[in-house]
Amino acid sequence: MAYLELKNVSKSYGEGKNKTKVLSDINLEIEEGEFVAIVGFTGSGKTTLVNLIAGLIKPDEGDIIFKGNPVEGPAHERGVIFQNYSLLPWLNVYNNVSMAVNEVFKKSSKEEKDQRVKNYVNMVNLSPAIHKKPQELSGGMRQRVAVSRALAMNPELLLMDEPLSALDALTRGNLQEEILKIWSHHKRTALLITNDVDEGILMADRIIPLNPGPNATLGPQFKINIERPRDKTELNKLPEYKTLRNSIIEYLMDIGNQRSSKQSEHTYELPDLQPVIKTGFSRRIF
Numbered sequence: 001m002a003y004l005e006l007k008n009v010s011k012s013y014g015e016g017k018n019k020t021k022v023l024s025d026i027n028l029e030i031e032e033g034e035f036v037a038i039v040g041f042t043g044s045g046k047t048t049l050v051n052l053i054a055g056l057i058k059p060d061e062g063d064i065i066f067k068g069n070p071v072e073g074p075a076h077e078r079g080v081i082f083q084n085y086s087l088l089p090w091l092n093v094y095n096n097v098s099m100a101v102n103e104v105f106k107k108s109s110k111e112e113k114d115q116r117v118k119n120y121v122n123m124v125n126l127s128p129a130i131h132k133k134p135q136e137l138s139g140g141m142r143q144r145v146a147v148s149r150a151l152a153m154n155p156e157l158l159l160m161d162e163p164l165s166a167l168d169a170l171t172r173g174n175l176q177e178e179i180l181k182i183w184s185h186h187k188r189t190a191l192l193i194t195n196d197v198d199e200g201i202l203m204a205d206r207i208i209p210l211n212p213g214p215n216a217t218l219g220p221q222f223k224i225n226i227e228r229p230r231d232k233t234e235l236n237k238l239p240e241y242k243t244l245r246n247s248i249i250e251y252l253m254d255i256g257n258q259r260s261s262k263q264s265e266h267t268y269e270l271p272d273l274q275p276v277i278k279t280g281f282s283r284r285i286f
């Protein structure tokens with residue numbers, strides 16, 4: 001049995017006529033220690049997929065099994081880094097991270113917890129801002145706090161929902177490296193949602209496209225057999241990198257085009273409405 005398994009998972013939102021199936025028949029297996037990236041189109045259901053694995057929402061059909069047990073709610077062993085940093089605005093950087101550390105490492109001494117918080121804040125280069133509150137930080141800095149907080153909780157499975165998409169290239173590169181260091185040194189398992197194929201190739205063992213929704217399904221996997229550690233500049237020179245990148249992008253473009261041509265074939269019935277002509281206005285509005 002795989003470390004994480006999704007079996008025929010489907011999820012809809014809404015009721016009756018307004019019901020939309022966002023994810024349909026999702027099957028996914030991730031082995032312990034693997035780093036998997038899901039690349040997908042905007043609105044295809046990537047966050048829904050992360051929320052399901054995190055246990056924040058429940059599937060309508062299918063099973064999500066983590067380490068042999070069904071996922072029935074959120075747990076510290078499955079840590080999430082969200083796209084929008086979700087920090088507590090009234091707490092400073094130290095306290096935002098320490099709240100999470102205190103929750104997970106209840107039995108550790110005060111000194112150990114303090115050290116842990118400081119280490120992880122330092123890891124994202126925010127030590128000089130450790131006493132600042134979120135509103136005093138830039139968007140990139142806030143996202144770094146969120147990354148630091150999630151990593152400090154030492155989750156066994158790290159779920160990342162486009163955590164770096166709003167960052168500048170330099171910060172993004174640094175955090176990619178930090179996440180990879182933690183993943184490999186601590187032998188973690190990671191699932192990264194990204195809209196950046198290059199980020200996926202740099203970080204993951206496999207890339208799996210999430211086809212456009214509604215009824216989004218997972219596409220074929222692309223294995224990344226490029227030796228680690230991978231260097232961004234060196235990657236660009238590798239012929240296997242270029243081939244892989246082109247195949248993934250071609251797949252995504254094809255599937256995107258197919259979806260848009262299907263949508264344009266669709267005809268919509270308009271309601272047969274008669275215009276209502278109002279007469280006898282008693283007042284002019286200008």
Ligand SMILES: Nc1ncnc2c1ncn2[C@@H]1O[C@H](COP(=O)(O)OP(=O)(O)OP(=O)(O)O)[C@@H](O)[C@H]1O
Nearest residue numbers: 013014022040041042043044045046047048049213
């Ligand atoms: N709680 C909800 N209730 C109703 N519809 C929802 C809900 N959450 C998401 N949706 C809809 O489901 C679809 C998929 O949303 P989701 O956020 O999972 O996609 P995404 O791929 O993460 O999007 P993005 O790339 O914009 O972050 C969208 O059409 C969205 O409007």
